Amino acid sequence: MFSHIPQLNSIKVFDSAARLKTFKASAIELNVTLAAVFQQIRALLKELETLLLGAKSG
Numbered sequence: 001m002f003s004h005i006p007q008l009n010s011i012k013v014f015d016s017a018a019r020l021k022t023f024k025a026s027a028i029e030l031n032v033t034l035a036a037v038f039q040q041i042r043a044l045l046k047e048l049e050t051l052l053l054g055a056k057s058g
Contacts, residue, residue, distance in 0.1 A: 006044055006048065007044075009040060013044070014041060014044055
């Protein structure tokens with residue numbers, strides 16, 4: 001299926017943000033800074049973009 005699976009930490013942050021509807025609430029729940037949440041979301045989006053674009057061209 002996937003040759004590369006996104007990092008679990010990024011998925012946990014995404015799950016938290018999706019459930020709680022805000023990045024700030026996610027940061028509080030995960031006991032990390034808001035900047036750390038943004039960084040993990042950016043990393044996940046970059047990984048997913050790479051997977052999607054790679055699948056398109058391959």
